[in-house]
Amino acid sequence: MTATGHERNQSAKAHVKREPLFHVSKRDRIPLWKSITIRAVAILAALLLSGILTIFLTGENPLAVYKYYFVGAFGSSFKVWNTLQGTAILLGIALALTPAYKMRFWNTGAEGQVLIGCLATAFIMWKVGGTVPDGLLIPLMLLSALAAGILWGVLPAICKAQWGTNETLFTLMMNYVAIQLVECFLKVADKTGSNTVGPNLLKNGWLPKLGGQDYLLNILVVAVLTVIVYVYLKYSKHGYEISVVGESENTARYIGINVKKVIIRTMVLSGALCGLMGFLLVAGTSHSIDSNLVDGRGFTAIMVAWMAKFNPFFMVLASLLLVFLDKGASEVSTRFGLNQDYSEIVTGIILFFLIGCEFFMNYQIHINKSRLPARWRKEAVADKKEVQ
Amino acid sequence: MFPTIIQFIQRAILQGTTLLYGSTGEIITEKSGHLNLGIPGIMYIGAISGVIGGFMYKQSVAQMNTVLALLIPLFSCLLGSLLASLIYCFLTVTLHANQNVTGLALTTFGVGLGNFFGGSLIKLSQNMGSTATSIALTPIAKVYKTKLPFADKLGWFGDIFLSYGFMVYLAVILAVVAALVLNKTRVGLHLRAVGENPATADAAGVPVARYRYLATCIGGMVAGMGGLYYIMDYTNGIWSNNGFGDRGWLAIALVIFAIWRPLRGILGSYLFGALYILFLYVPVSMDKQPLLQMLPYVVTIVVLIFTSIRSKKESQPPAGLGLNYYREER
Secondary structure, eight states, X not given: OHHHHHHHHHHHSTTSOXXXXXXXXXXXXXXXXXXXXXXXXXXXXXXXXXXXXXXXXXXXXXXXXXXXXXXXXXXXXXXXXXXXXXXXXXXXXHHHHHHHHHTTOOOOOHHHHHHHHHHHHHHHHHHTBTTBOHHHHHHHHHHHHHHHHHHHHHHHHHHHHHHOOOHHHHHHHHHHHHHHHHHHHHHHHOTTOOSOBOTTTOOSOOOOOBTTBSSHHHHHHHHHHHHHHHHHHHHSHHHHHHHHHHHOHHHHHHTTOOHHHHHHHHHHHHHXXXXXXXXXXXXXXXXXXXXXXXXXXXXXXXXXHHHTTTOHHHHHHHHHHHHHHHHHHHHHHHHTTOOTTHHHHHHHHHHHHHHHHHHHHHEEEEEOGGGSOHHHHHHHHHHHHHHO | OHHHHHHHHHHHHXXXXXXXXXXXXXXXHHHXXXXXXXXXXXXHHHHHHHHHHHHHHHHHOSSOOHHHHHHXXXXXXXXXXXXXXXXXXXXXXXXXXXXXXXXXXXXXXXXHHHHHHHHHHHHHHHXXXXXXXXXXXXXXXXXXXXXXXXXXXXXXXXXXXIOSOHHHHHHHHHHHHHHHHHHHSHHHHXXXXXXXXXXXXXXXXXXXXXXXXXXXXXXXXXXXHHHHHIIIIITTTOOOTTTTTTHHHHHHHHHHHTTTOHHHHHHHHHHHHHHHXXXXXXXXXXXXXXXXXXXXXXXXXXXXXXXXXXXXXXXXOOTTTTOOOOGGGO
16 A cells, blocks of 8 residues: 555656555465464564563563563463463353354454353352252353353344344444443342452352363363364354355355355354353353453454464464463563553554564565665565565 | 432533544544544543653643643643554554454553553652652643633533533534534545545545545544543543543444434433433432443444444445455455
């Protein structure tokens, strides 16, 4: 765009007809090593920038700062489990979103879909817990979480399929409806006004600890889910239909795919998986609920899925990266007495770089040699050879 | 009863003004085809930039000049929101990045930035040798909250219409100006063309990229002023982390409610402001209050569904909303 704008300015001044300094063209495809290099450079640049920022704010030795990132994420076995659990939850939500996004259904409502799953789980634990054995209670919690997630996902889908209602905004609004419902539950269930309903009220229906580890079950469930989602999208008929609808609704209609059905079916799936993540969050680990339990991960997951180009295995890496940064940055902020929100700034910076680097993967920049000063030309040619 | 109603109207207007800035800014942005989901982040950035500017000024002089106390936070707010909008524009227009993802990242960043500096400004300034113990900007807030003359002498009329700081009126003026520019000028026509169908606009010789940059930056600055208003006027210059809450998203919701018309946005934002505080005035038990706080969102969803069912031409989102334009890919 810059190049074309430049071009016009140049041609407007008819007497200085020069070619633009560079022009941009779309790549056909990009070899894997090159896309990995571009991403790595982007991540390094982002780390460098956030490092500089940290030094500016704390005046500390940069190496110490980077060391604390690793200490924060992997410094003890507790921290490793914590990082893995965080990765599992973020990855799980991203997996839940993937079918919808592959269909180009902009589901910005994962936050609410997960939270309403949490609420349904907590509600059953609170209301039914103690009156029936756990063997019955847990399936009941799971079913209600799935149902709640589906309801939150399918309402926008039906409206989208039926009337073309804008799903980005609809799902976004549903988040806040879910948050207020949770607030309402908190006030009903806990009369002390503590704004959280904790383990003392949700005594029954805890998922079993595998091998004595709090988080192992969640991690295993998400690992299985990763494979299932991959197979579903890549090798099933449904997965094929989803990608056709995503590429072009008209093509889908032309080859006889019922677009409305696919939209609704996919959002039922997406919502159900979000509900499942809510169930795991409450019954598996937190055993408590408050309106900030999902903590923005419904939005972060969108970026995980999108950065990984909807490939479940790349998503593992993307969510690990983001959780690593988050834990690392909060360690840095604790050590240097900074505010916890420091980690969100670092996350934001890395996201900007990863978003920006997409450009260099999708497009190629050709530098116009005739515009460079003579002494640079040789180097530019050399660069170009390297690129090709 | 009567004083309660006047107080309710006043509070609705005070509450709605933040939303009005946000929605006017987002309408200008969306008219260019950018669904900027970074607006909540930009509003945080605008607020904290104003706070930082005001804090620096307050620390550096013994006696504050009234005009400067007003202008310095305002300009630092505008500068901060401009920079934030530029990040968004650079990524989406120049680098063709996906708008939703960029916007969400900007919101993460902006909210983090706001809360970070809001929470650490004291500590950071102490590192640099200041002795301040709190970011009390109350003297600056006092300047921002100066009422119009005669406000106290005109009874209920003065209370409802004249009893606010200048930013409340500025919000209305900006919305009116936005409506006039969008609908009555050539620039507005071009901007709407860019939002509806960038390829056609490009063919007609409208510089699409420039319009998108301009609209998004101006829209971002207007929205950022909503953050400034919130801090300097609504909360009397006192920053509290996450205090701004979900107002940014509500402003985006308001754009739909206003069906992309700034004038309707004025009424809409006061209505949303009223819905936002309704729970304080309706006698319900504590545990039902969240259900009332849900109202603005439910109303937005209903409006969204109805406009899509009726599918009237005049009440649709800009056709190019959310789509990037790259000339070579037509």
